[in-house]
Amino acid sequence: MFSSSSAVQHIQEAALRKIIIFSQEMLIVAKQHEWEALTEMSVDRQKMLESFFEKPIAEHVIENIQTGLKQIMSIDQDIVKLADASRDEATHQLSQLSTSRHAVNEYTNNGVE
Numbered sequence: 001m002f003s004s005s006s007a008v009q010h011i012q013e014a015a016l017r018k019i020i021i022f023s024q025e026m027l028i029v030a031k032q033h034e035w036e037a038l039t040e041m042s043v044d045r046q047k048m049l050e051s052f053f054e055k056p057i058a059e060h061v062i063e064n065i066q067t068g069l070k071q072i073m074s075i076d077q078d079i080v081k082l083a084d085a086s087r088d089e090a091t092h093q094l095s096q097l098s099t100s101r102h103a104v105n106e107y108t109n110n111g112v113e
Contacts, residue, residue, distance in 0.1 A: 005058060005060070008058050009058050009060065009061050012052075012055075012057065012058060012061055012065070013061060013064060015048075015051075015052050016052065016064070016065060016068040017068075018048070019045065019048050019049060019052060019068070019072065020068055020071050020072060020075075022041070022044070022045055022048065023045065023071075023072045023075040023076070024075060025041070026038055026041045026042065026045065026075070026079060027075050027078055027079055027082075029041060030078075030079045030082045030083065031082060033082075033086055035083070035086070038079070038083075
């Protein structure tokens with residue numbers, strides 16, 4: 001049978017693993033450019049993190065928690081890089097579309113028949 005502190009440690013580590021796995025799932029969604037789903041997942045993960053930190057962290061698991069949080073932060077950095085690249089690509093495509101639209105307007109407005 002678990003001691004009280006051992007049970008708390010087990011629960012906290014399991015909760016953190018769940019958040020890390022969820023963060024990894026968020027990265028997969030980001031790689032698929034599913035930004036709306038990612039936004040919803042981000043809200044859900046925020047709730048998970050808030051719930052996790054509502055309870056005091058057992059002192060003997062602090063190091064494990066720090067390691068887990070570093071993993072989450074690393075995953076978040078990867079997600080941000082993907083989002084930035086996607087935004088840059090969308091900006092580039094919009095710029096090309098605008099240039100094309102301008103060229104068509106010039107062509108049609110100059111009376112070329």
